[in-house]
Amino acid sequence: MRAKKTAALTTLAALVAAGLAGAGPAAAADGGMLPHPGPDGLVWVDEFRGDGGVASGGASIDLPTVLTVACDGGGDVRVTMDSKGTIVAAFDVECPASGSAGVGTASMAAGVVRPGDFTIVVDASTRTTRWSLTVTQPE
Secondary structure, eight states: OOOHHHHHHHHHHHHHHHHHTTTTOOOTOOOOSSSSOGGGEEEEEEESSSEEEEEEEEOOTTTEEEEEEEEEEEEEEEEHHHHHHHHEEEEEEHHHHHSOOEEEEEEOOOSEEEEEEEEEEEEEEETOOEEEEEEEEOO
């Protein structure tokens, strides 16, 4: 059941990410910076460039939530997560111009992310900044 829900939510998240970013940022040719989150994952955005975000559903109030964003290509990204009209996480990640990716994480206790839908907005300082994100609810 959880695998079916995760697959549906990942598909929804990818579709919404393209919609939130206008025409949609271009995918990088060399793959994402964060690995697939596995069975605990609610959302995985393999790779985008510039501004974007996701919307998803299926969050559990009974589990902690972890939002992780990685980026590179110079500049920075501002990440904001909203759950039921309340900002539950906000942080900046510095994106190195070359070398390894910058990584930022917000860990939230069970109950912080309300049951059901949430949105994440990624505001990149440049259109060429690449980023990847995961949202997990470890059991």
